[in-house]
Amino acid sequence: xxxxxxxxxxxxxxxxxxxxxxxxxxxxxxxxxxxxxxxxxxxxxxxxxxxxxxxxxxxxxxxxxxxxxxxxxxxxxxxxxxxxxxxxxxxxxxxxxxxxxxxxxxxxxxxxxxxxxxxxxxxxxxxxxxxxxxxxxxxxxxxxxxxxxxxxxxxxxxxxxxxxxxxxxxxxxxxxxxxxxxxxxxxxxxxxxxxxxxxxxxxxxxxxxxxxxxxxxxxxxxxxxxxxxxxxxxxxxxxxxxxxxxxxxxxxxxxxxxxxxxxxxxxxxxxxxxxxxxxxxxxxxxxxxxxxxxxxxxxxxxxxxxxxxxxxxxxxxxxxxxxxxxxxxxxxxxxxxxxxxxxxxxxxxxxxxxxxxxxxxxx
Amino acid sequence: xxxxxxxxxxxxxxxxxxxxxxxxxxxxxxxxxxxxxxxxxxxxxxxxxxxxxxxxxxxxxxxxxxxxxxxxxxxxxxxxxxxxxxxxxxxxxxxxxxxxxxxxxxxxxxxxxxxxxxxxxxxxxxxxxxxxxxxxxxxxxxxxxxxxxxxxxxxxxxxxxxxxxxxxxxxxxxxxxxxxxxxxxxxxxxxxxxxxxxxxxxxxxxxxxxxxxxxxxxxxxxxxxxxxxxxxxxxxxxxxxxxxxxxxxxxxxxxxxxxxxxxxxxxxxxxxxxxxxxxxxxxxxxxxxxxxxxxxxxxxxxxxxxxxxxxxxxxxxxxxxxxxxxxxxxxxxxxxxxxxxxxxxxxxxxxxxxxxxxxxxxx
Numbered sequence: 027x028x029x030x031x032x033x034x035x036x037x038x039x040x041x042x043x044x045x046x047x048x049x050x051x052x053x054x055x056x057x058x059x060x061x062x063x064x065x066x067x068x069x070x071x072x073x074x075x076x077x078x079x080x081x082x083x084x085x086x087x088x089x090x091x092x093x094x095x096x097x098x099x100x101x102x103x104x105x106x107x108x109x110x111x112x113x114x115x116x117x118x119x120x121x122x123x124x125x126x127x128x129x130x131x132x133x134x135x136x137x138x139x140x141x142x143x144x145x146x147x148x149x150x151x152x153x154x155x156x157x158x159x160x161x162x163x164x165x166x167x168x169x170x171x172x173x174x175x176x177x178x179x180x181x182x183x184x185x186x187x188x189x190x191x192x193x194x195x196x197x198x199x200x201x202x203x204x205x206x207x208x209x210x211x212x213x214x215x216x217x218x219x220x221x222x223x224x225x226x227x228x229x230x231x232x233x234x235x236x237x238x239x240x241x242x243x244x245x246x247x248x249x250x251x252x253x254x255x256x257x258x259x260x261x262x263x264x265x266x267x268x269x270x271x272x273x274x275x276x277x278x279x280x281x282x283x284x285x286x287x288x289x290x291x292x293x294x295x296x297x298x299x300x301x302x303x304x305x306x307x308x309x310x311x312x313x314x315x316x317x318x319x320x321x322x323x324x325x326x327x328x329x330x331x332x333x334x335x336x337x338x339x340x341x342x343x344x345x346x347x348x349x350x351x352x353x354x355x356x357x358x359x360x361x362x363x364x365x366x367x368x369x370x371x372x373x374x375x376x377x378x379x380x381x382x383x384x385x386x387x388x389x
Numbered sequence: 390x391x392x393x394x395x396x397x398x399x400x401x402x403x404x405x406x407x408x409x410x411x412x413x414x415x416x417x418x419x420x421x422x423x424x425x426x427x428x429x430x431x432x433x434x435x436x437x438x439x440x441x442x443x444x445x446x447x448x449x450x451x452x453x454x455x456x457x458x459x460x461x462x463x464x465x466x467x468x469x470x471x472x473x474x475x476x477x478x479x480x481x482x483x484x485x486x487x488x489x490x491x492x493x494x495x496x497x498x499x500x501x502x503x504x505x506x507x508x509x510x511x512x513x514x515x516x517x518x519x520x521x522x523x524x525x526x527x528x529x530x531x532x533x534x535x536x537x538x539x540x541x542x543x544x545x546x547x548x549x550x551x552x553x554x555x556x557x558x559x560x561x562x563x564x565x566x567x568x569x570x571x572x573x574x575x576x577x578x579x580x581x582x583x584x585x586x587x588x589x590x591x592x593x594x595x596x597x598x599x600x601x602x603x604x605x606x607x608x609x610x611x612x613x614x615x616x617x618x619x620x621x622x623x624x625x626x627x628x629x630x631x632x633x634x635x636x637x638x639x640x641x642x643x644x645x646x647x648x649x650x651x652x653x654x655x656x657x658x659x660x661x662x663x664x665x666x667x668x669x670x671x672x673x674x675x676x677x678x679x680x681x682x683x684x685x686x687x688x689x690x691x692x693x694x695x696x697x698x699x700x701x702x703x704x705x706x707x708x709x710x711x712x713x714x715x716x717x718x719x720x721x722x723x724x725x726x727x728x729x730x731x732x733x734x735x736x737x738x739x740x741x742x743x744x745x746x747x748x749x750x751x752x
Contacts, residue, residue, distance in 0.1 A: 041522040042493075043515040044407050044435030072407030075453055090438055090490035124715070127453035130405075131713050147554050151514040152406040159404040164713045184547040188596035188604070191510050192674075196597045233551035234559045241551070311555075350494050350527045352487070 028054055028388045029255040030248070030293055032342075033077070033114055036069035036152075037381035039262075039300045039313070039345035042090075044069065045383050046148035047345060049259065049296065050137065052118065053218050053250065054388065060118050061217040063139045065246060065259045067153025067171075075130040077384055078122075080113040087382050091354040098385070100357060103377035106340065109388040134159055135167040138217025142173040143261020144230060144243040145180040154185060157194050160201050170216060171195075172205040174225050176242045179206075210282070215248075222249045226279040228263040231312020241312060245279050249287070256287045257389065258295040262345060264312045265322065277325065284329035289337060294389035296381060297322075298345035302358050303366075313345070316362035320370060327372040335372020340389050344381040356380045391417055391751045392618040393611070393656055395705075396440070396477055399432035399515075400744035402625075402663045402676070402708035405453075407432065408746050409511035410708060412622065412659065413500065415481065416581050416613065417751065423481050424580040426502045428609060428622045430516025430534075438493040440747050441485075443476040450745050454717040461748070463720060466740035469703065472751040497522055498530040501580030505536040506624020507593060507606035508543040517548060520557050523564050533579060534558075535568045537588050539605045542569075573645070578611075585612045589642040591626040594675020604675060608642050612650070619650045620752065623660040625708060627675045628685065640688065647692035652700060657752035659744060660685075661708035665721050666729075676708070679725035683733060690735040698735020703752050707744040719743045 035048040046068025052060060064070075086095040102110055113119075114133075122129035140153050153171065160167050171181065181204055186195040195202045207213050207225045215221040223246055230243035243261040250256075266274040283292070300313035314322070327335050343363070346356045360380055367373040379387070398411040409431025415423060427433075449458040465473055476482075477496075485492035503516050516534065523530050534544065544567055549558040558565045570576050570588045578584040586609055593606035606626050612619040629637040646655070663676035677685070690698050706726070709719045723743055730736040742750070 041519045041525075042435040042438065043433055043518040044439075046518060070406055072405040075405065076407075079457065090493070091488050094442065094489070125454050126457070127711060128713055128715075130453070145553055147514065147548075148518050151510065151518065154510050155406040155409060155514065156404045162404075162713045180552045184550065184553050185510075187547065188598050188602075189543045190508055190547050193597040199597070234556040234562070235551050239551070348490060350491055350525045352491075 028109070028293065029250045029253055030054065030257045030389050031115060031386055032296065032389065033386040034381045034383050035073040035077070037344045037383050039298070039347040040148050042348055043151070044072065046151065047261070048073065048152055049381070051248070053220065055220070055250070056218065057117065060121070060136050062137045063141060063215060063217050064137055064153070065141045066143055066149040066261060067140045068148045068151055070152030070156040071130050071134055071159060072152070073383070074133050075126050077113045078119065078126050078129050078133075080384055082112050085110070085112050088384070089354045090348065091352065096354070098382070101360065101380040101382050103340070103379045105338070105377050106379055106387060111386040112384060113386070115386055131159055131162060131165045135165045137169060139170045139172055139215060141223060141246050142171060142177045142181070143246070144241070145177050146262070149261060150181070150185065154191050157191075157202060160194070166201070168201050170203045170205050172207055172213070174209060174227055174242070174244055175206050176227070177244065178204050220250055220252050222251050223247070226275070226282070228275045228279065229266065229312070230262045230264055247279075247283065247287070255291045255293045257293045258283065258297070260295070260297040262298050262300070262313060264310065264314065265318055276322065280322070280326045280329050284326065289330055289332065289339070292339060294340040294342055296342045296344055299343045299359055299363070300345050300347045302355060303362050316359050316366065320363065320366050320373065323367075323373055323376065324370065335374070336376055338375045338377050340377045340379070342379050342381050342387065346380070391472065391656065392613045392616055393417065393620045393752050394478065394749055395659065395752065396749040397744045397746050398436040398440070400707045400746050402661070402710040403511050405711055406514070407435065409514065410624075411436065411515055412744070414611070416583065418583070418613070419581065420480065423484070423499050425500045426504060426578060426580050427500055427516070428504045429506055429512040429624060430503045431511045431514055433515030433519040434493050434497055434522060435515070436746070437496055438489050440476045441482065441489050441492050443747055445475050448473070448475050451747070452717045453711065454715065459717070461745070464723065464743040464745050466703070466742045468701070468740050469742055469750060474749040475747060476749070478749055494522055494525060494528045498528045500532060502533045502535055502578060504586060504609050505534060505540045505544070506609070507604070508540050508547075509625070512624060513544070513548065517554050520554075520565060523557070529564070531564050533566045533568050535570055535576070537572060537590055537605070537607050538569050539590070540607065541567050583613055583615050585614050586610070587645075589638070589645070591638045591642065592629065592675070593625045593627055610642075610646060610650070618654045618656050620656045621646065621658040621660070623658070625661050625663070625676060627673065627677065628681055639685065643685070643689045643692050647689065652693055652695065652702070655702060657703040657705055659705045659707055662706045662722055662726070663708050663710045665718060666725050679722050679729065683726065683729050683736065686730075686736055686739065687733060698737070699739055701738045701740055703740045703742070705742050705744050705750060709743070
């Protein structure tokens with residue numbers, strides 16, 4: 027039985043502000059109520075309200091390129107289609123009452139934690155702007171915003187600083203707690219107790235003001251401690267550097283995964299692929315492109331070192347940049363990944379899909 | 390002839406992240422090209438793309454409350470309906486080419502300046518997340534982000550700081566300039582040279598961490614120097630304080646207006662009214678409610694001191710908070726304003742409307 031339900035509130039790499047990264051996760055074993063966590067918070071309540079209104083039976087993908095709507099089959103691997111839901115699954119929506127706004131706020135109330143990958147605006151903006159709804163009298167909630175130190179310190183210093191946003195994290199209010207996690211130390215989810223979550227620091231480009239200064243991001247490995255199934259949720263990231271003086275951060279994460287999670291327990295990897303392989307390398311700005319993601323999957327294949335390679339692993343692509351193009355870059359990147367992977371030993375059977383906004387995947 | 394076209398990219402007071410405040414302004418005298426400025430930047434490209442797709446002939450308002458769509462007549466004064474356009478006027482869209490994404494980016498390219506009222510997230514988030522599109526090779530642009538010192542310093546220190554967002558304002562890149570304006574000093578728009586813009590500091594609540602520390606916001610009076618017509622664009626604001634030690638900031642703005650802009654040249658006031666008059670005063674958090682807005686309009690009436698009162702002044706209400714309610718609070722607030730104003734000498738004929746997202750007003 028699959029463990030993880032992932033609702034894609036937003037999955038693009040900008041620059042459009044209404045589709046930035048936010049994944050809402052639920053345990054499929056939780057049949058009584060619907061405690062939720064989010065990985066990143068680029069969008070939020072606005073996307074929830076839109077998703078509550080979607081026609082579940084019309085499985086199309088909104089696009090700003092050739093056609094306003096494209097068939098879902100172009101974006102999602104065939105093997106994942108039977109369990110794919112447009113909007114939210116029945117179990118999430120069936121207990122919500124009232125008009126769409128009230129339903130959206132009731133669903134928002136069930137989000138107990140945000141696991142933020144890094145403090146860039148497109149991964150936090152919705153979470154921040156939604157936060158007054160925590161104090162909405164009819165649907166009061168309590169939320170934890172969690173992340174590695176390079177995420178939580180800026181949220182404290184630059185965001186909830188009573189300048190950019192009211193200090194709703196103030197202890198006297200007691201409803202929004204910023205929690206600092208430790209690198210590679212397992213953390214128990216407070217909302218979904220059977221989930222264990224490990225944060226890994228990774229590289230994500232350099233500062234404009236100092237090209238030698240690294241920017242960091244995170245990958246979360248989430249494990250159901252009962253079934254042992256795991257999912258890998260990535261924020262923005264780039265390949266490790268060739269510089270021998272620097273630790274190989276992404277490599278450490280792949281090593282941990284291959285050592286601790288048997289391939290049959292690896293439910294899915296949700297990973298960014300911002301750019302097509304045709305991009306000028308100097309314009310990657312701390313992201314992956316199709317060919318670089320395949321390099322990484324080969325690293326993982328070698329670490330697993332089993333004859334089947336990565337088998338039919340489900341890889342879900344997020345954070346595609348919406349560039350000024352004629353054709354939807356999500357389709358270009360998916361096509362590149364599938365075509366190239368088909369020629370690489372051990373990657374031939376990977377099931378690639380796009381993290382399409384407005385859909386819930388089950389893996 | 391009316392001077393000002395105001396496209397409402399977003400006009401709500403949150404907590405939904407996809408409708409936060411951003412007004413795109415154009416001069417109706419500019420018939421050759423379409424240079425634009427924005428007042429605030431809560432949303433941006435995402436709303437532009439949505440507006441480009443709207444059916445101009447179906448004049449409905451999206452609501453999350455009783456009905457998904459309501460007739461526009463419920464939200465906009467009858468006298469303003471004939472010139473109201475759903476989406477953008479023909480003159481803005483007729484020269485845009487390509488798919489919706491390309492059209493949205495071409496329109497974004499024409500935004501030369503943002504006048505930010507204050508640095509709260511819901512007034513800047515879209516502007517920030519859209520900013521990489523300035524560097525999109527096919528539609529390169531140059532933009533100025535302008536505001537009073539309490540706005541620009543936090544944008545430098547807390548936002549474009551290579552932590553929350555890449556320092557795209559770095560001089561070496563040369564395409565995004567942060568410009569500090571001076572309180573009550575007229576400033577010439579670089580995009581629309583016939584417009585003169587004066588910023589006024591106003592009060593906007595206090596800090597959570599220190600209830601004695603004020604939060605500031607701005608009002609912009611924009612004047613067409615040729616026709617002498619003016620529009621007042623407000624950010625979030627609250628009434629002046631009773632404390633005699635503190636300057637009466639909002640009062641200074643009303644005084645300037647009455648002294649310098651004849652009532653027949655006052656095209657419109659766009660002003661926040663976040664809350665219904667039924668709200669507990671302790672929960673205003675630096676905003677207005679219907680009754681407090683009417684207090685302010687009475688102050689203005691007294692300063693003009695003419696027998697007609699404020700006549701049929703056009704007042705456009707923004708920033709209504711989307712609270713957990715059965716009925717759309719925009720309709721409640723509009724009803725309160727109209728009902729109460731009808732009983733107040735000199736305010737009887739004011740034309741109240743809501744700044745409905747997705748529409749372009751001409752005043």
